[in-house]
Amino acid sequence: MENKKTYPKKVFEGYNEKYDQKLMIEHDYDGIRELDNPPPPWLMWLFYLTVFWALGYAAYFHFFHIGPLQAEEYKIEMAEAAKKYKKSDAGTKQIVLLTDETSLNAGAATYAKSCAACHGPEGKGGIGVNLTDNKWIYGDSPENIFKTIKNGTNKGMASFSSLSDEKLMQVTSFILQKLQPPKVTDTKDNTDSNN
Amino acid sequence: MIQEKFYYDNKIVKLFAYATIFWGIVGMLVGLWAATELAFPSWNLNLSWLTFGRIRPLHTNAIVFAFTGNAIFTGSYYAVQRLLKARMFSDFLSKFNFWGWQLIIVLAAITLPLGITVSKEYAELEWPIDILIAIVWVSYGWNLIGTLLKRRVQHIYVAIWFFLASFVAVAVLHIGNSIEIPVNFFKSYTVYAGVQDAVVQWWYGHNAVAFFLTTPFLGLMYYFLPKAANRPIYSYRLSIIHFWSLIFIYMWAGPHHLLYQALPDWAQTLGVVFSIMLLAPSWGGMLNGLLTLRGAWDKVRESAVLKFFVVAVTAYGMSTFEGPMLSIKTVNSFTHFTDWTIAHVHIGGMGWNGFMTFGMLYWLIPKLFNTKLHSEKSANTHFWIGTLGMLAYSVPLYWAAFTQTLMWKEFTDAGYLAYPEFLDTVTQIIPMYITRIIGGILYITGIIIMLPNLIKTIKSGYIIENEEAYAAPREKLAKKRLAGETPHRWIERKAVHFTVWVLIAIIVGGLVEIIPMITVKSNIPTIAAVKPYTPLELEGRDLYIKEGCYTCHSQSIRPFRSETERYGEYSKQGEFVYDHPFQWGSKRTGPDLARSGYRGGKMFRPAVWHYEHFKDPQGFIEGSIMPAYPWFFENDLDYSSIKRKIEVMQMLGVPYPVGYADQAEADLKKQAEGIAAELKKAGKDIAWNKQIIAMIAYLHKLGKDISLATADNKSNATDKKTETVNFTASSNPEDLKAGAEIFKSSCAACHGANGEGVVGPNLGDNFTLHGGNANNIFKVISDGAGIMTGYKSQFNQEKLGQIASYVYSLLGTNPKKGKDPEGKEIQK
DSSP: OHHHHTHHHHHHSOOOGGGSOOEEEEEEETTEEEEBOOOOHHHHHHHHHHHHHHHHHHIIIIISOOSOOHHHHHHHHHHHHHHHOOOOOTTTSOOOOOOSHHHHHHHHHHIIIIIHHHHOTTSOOSSSOOSSSSOOSSOSSHHHHHHHHHHOOTTSOOOOTTSOHHHHHHHHHHIIIIISOOGGGOOOSOOOOOO | OOOEEEEEEHHHHHHHHHHHHHHHHHHHHHHHHHHHHHHOGGGGTTOGGGSHHHHHHHHHHIIIIIIIHHHHHHHHHHHHHHHHTSOOSOHHHHHHHHHHHHHHHHHHHHHTTTTOOOOOTTOOSOHHHHHHHHHHHHHHHHHHHHHHHTOSSSSOOHHHHHHHHHHHHHHHHHHHHTOEEEEETTEEEESOOHHHHHHHHHHHHHHHIIIIIIHHHHHHHHHHHHHHHTOOBSBHHHHHHHHHHHHHHHTTOGGGGGTTSSSOHHHHHHHHHHHHHTHHHHHHHHHHHHHHTTTOHHHHHHOHHHHHHHHHHHHHHHHHHHHHHHTSHHHHHHHTBSHHHHHHHHIIIIIIIIHHHHHHHHHHHHHHTTSOOSOHHHHHHHHHHHHHHHHHHHHHHHHHHHHHHHHHHOBOTTSSBSOOSHHHHHHTTHHHHHHHHHHHHHHHHHHHHHHHHHHHHHHHSOOOSEEEEEEOOOOOOOSSOOTTOOHHHHHHTOHHHHHHHHHHHHHHHHHHHHHHHHHOGGGSOOOTTOOOOOHHHHHHHHHHHHTTGGGTOOOOOOSOHHHHHHHOSOOOGGGGTTOSSOOOOSBOSSOOOTTTTOTTSSSOOOHHHHHHHHHOHHHHSTTOOOOOOTHHHHSBOOOTTHHHHHHHHHHTTOOOOTTHHHHHHHHHHHHHHHHHHHHHHTTOOOOTTBHHHHHHHHHTTTTHHHHHHHOOGGGTOOSSOOOSOOOOOOOOHHHHHHHHHHIIIIIHHHHOTTSOOSSSOOSSSSEESSOSSHHHHHHHHHHEETTEEOOTTTSOHHHHHHHHHHHHHHTTOOOTTOOOOOSEEOOO
16 A cells, blocks of 8 residues: 555656556457556546536535526626716717817727728718718717717617717717818808807 | 467557657648738738638647657557557558548648538548547557457556557547538538537537547556656555546536527536636646656756657646636636647647657657667757757747736726727737747757657667567456456456446546536527628638638627627627627637628728728738738639538528529629628729628627617617617707708618608608607607618617607607608697
């Protein structure tokens, strides 16, 4: 039984005949012999441990219903986020156009990345509508434009609600101030735009 | 004792060895090309058959079935004859196995680039080839079991147990997963739908890894490693324990490929716990291999063969540690759909399968040709360059996965996605994609170094194709267990018993998971709004499958805020009931597409956007790595089988009306013309019968139905009627103006510009059909009434409220040319 005591050593030490039990006489397959060593005990313990863990895991979720299942987990995540972040609800707040250079540049960058593919690099339209002609399907106020970008439209424009309100305001400001012609030339009577 | 004379068949071993090397080089070059396309999309040269979606399955099939498949046959045909002291049962079956297998590979190499595929990963080949695979595989098993029956040794050795288990399990898996109904010679639909198909596919997919890439290679290890090291196997008892626990547990672990997806929780749990329990049995194999080398480590320093084996077994140990870890749901929530999976399989593929094969060939070829290896030094160079290549391949991909998953999941302080543009998370990891190409080149350089070394070895020796051998015939022992004989030792001499036990061990897991998925309805709650594909959408779907879009795009949004914020509502079981086969995918090189048909959603793109994007993705979106699909615009849609396709779908339980197949072609044309007209309006002139039209139709179907059911997820609307809403009209001019805007575009067509009524009733009088309070109006707009459709799928609650407020404000305005009153008079 000295075998057992010195076992852990055996794993790491070089081969040492005295630690090994005998070759199994009967076992000879095309010259391959087999030893009658026990499996490493730590491996067996690892196995038992994983089996117990498995039972515990299944019990935790399915027999005792302690852990949240997938759908529940999602609800918890969403509820926590709702508590943590107070996202503005588009439409409920007045939007003031940003005029500083930094914001407009940031708006231009967002525009280039997220809008230009459909509305053209200069906003002349393409897949999406022309943004430079002062014609607006969903309203020309900053709020309406903001909301259109945020929520998307039924006609095919995607919702960009994954962009932050800050970014949306920057890009709205950019569209209204950099892509639109000056208001002087505006022939439409609808001028409730506050800029 | 009388010694019988017999002959080993060495010729068949030689043939398989040559095929291994040849297909290895081919398969790896295809992989290299595919990897290059990921960093440099123009490398598809605008050729359909060279595009990533078509050659990625070619690479995986070539490596799994051609390279390692032939390696398995090489090793097992050599080892089995010697371990059983008998020539193979039938020379005909040996030859049939060899030539049949090569034929399958050639057919795969032709059909996959042509897009003839069923899209189930590692089982992409179409039904005629599936049948051929079954026949050839059974011929191998027949040959194996026949040899077992005529063996001269009493007991069967552990290597044979593994070969036997591999044969039995792969036969069951392949046949079970490939049950499909043919549409024509080149096209079939799997009988399983959606979630069921996903479970069956990953029961297969996971265990193809288990019983094609793991157990047969353990068989090779148990023969070639002790032979090369000239050491006894460390522990016979460990062999028994890890063999049975491994083959039993492996079969349960498949669902870990579908964690946090639209799979019932109980099935996910089985996937998790069995994967964890798989760790120790897998390591049992590694340890028995490494501990067998005790006392031979000095030889490892000189011998390239042993070096290959040591790294192979170590890579096996690493992969089988990583696998269970990736099956923990929390870990999986980060790693799934990323390059982590790709790195993981390449540690297994390059390390375990590749290096076992190389080690085996360096040992076997000199033995077969009765000579010495031409250059041990060259083999050592191969070893080092291969190891380096493996690291240079996988480390950047781990890094890429880590980077990208964190980018996908990162939120800003204000609670928004930090990287809302998917493309940003792709461009970030392109440098890692480039580094991985270098890793691939190094690894292939290794095998190219091996080639002349082996050729020179072969030229310096000679082969005895029928090698003379002697052994005593097997002594007849009692059928019953002998005194002192352990039960396991007893079945080791009873080959048929052994095979039956193996069959029982491997079949339990699959049955427990698959049968309830098919028979118990509650596992897949249905969603009434989900409708079968229209004929055009079905054709588009078949194109999606043909092009291998699933190799880069998932259609499975997981229930995480980071995913629902990016893509929309997470995927539900009931969405996939008409999907034969399912298309959830396993990797997101591009974004998820499950909601690309949800108008007003985050992933919707208009027809003309898809038109531009398919035509020239890089010109359209700078930095995109999506390949261009110019042939979508040139090739006509082949809808000649649409009638049969609808009939097959009906056979599979998809509820098309009786006789619909006859109408399918007309419907297809009608819908296609609609899309062509829409494109024309946007300035794109294209015939209705081009492939692009069907693709657009399909993409616009994805998630469309569930968007009708769940409407805007922000509004919590369900497919139930909107009854609980307590709506009061707003008099805020802002809201009324917004309502008026929507009215103009969505309502005026039927109700007139001022609500005077056209098809729909007059909204400006004092008569209403469904009640005149604001709440009733809201409900009608939301749910629809009579011939009027509901709009809750298209507008969120806020917008619906604005329209309702506007409509409410119209009451009593008595517009000019008003339609005659309908319904009851009301007092406002």
